[in-house]
Amino acid sequence: DAKTTQPNSMESNEEEPVHLPCNHSTISGTDYIHWYRQLPSQGPEYVIHGLTSNVNNRMASLAIAEDRKSSTLILHRATLRDAAVYYCILRDAGGPAGGTSYGKLTFGQGTILTVHP
């Protein structure tokens, strides 16, 4: 899988928007951008994914740069429950079985998000 780079940590205040960046300059044309988060003492939780266009769901928005070399996960109004480690992961979708990395979700170091009351 292509490599992603994220800041080690970020801080936010409650009820403010949070923009979590991710750089993936070696992304290939068949790589999807996935975001997961892991709350303390829990397993990772799927947040959102996209290919080229910006995506929205009930949890967050994903903004993808036009050249796809970077993306930003946006939490519109941070709450204390959003404090977690956020992982940006590239998934290869090329090929009939979902790519050469089929079945392999490989986590990087992620960004530790702290939310202050």
Added chain:
Amino acid sequence: DTEVTQTPKHLVMGMTNKKSLKCEQHMGHRAMYWYKQKAKKPPELMFVYSYEKLSINESVPSRFSPECPNSSLLNLHLHALQPEDSALYLCASSQAIRAALRGYTFGSGTRLTVV
């Protein structure tokens, strides 16, 4: 049912013990995974099962033995572990087809301590 259930939540075992971790899902997912997570580190993939067959083994030592008896159940058999194997063991599942387009559902994990 949209959950992956792992049991037990905590396990303490001696280095000569044999124990098993259990993972269950009823979402119809045909791909299931075991991950290992050490403290303050990201999860690391151990095994992938697709349609009840082992498809990926990430060079895991043989003291860890996975088993997928049916499409809903995944076990991890443990034998002769070392203290450095103490970690959070996470199970996950996903749709098997076009895996890269799917989200994974993770369980809350089993916290294993080897003494």
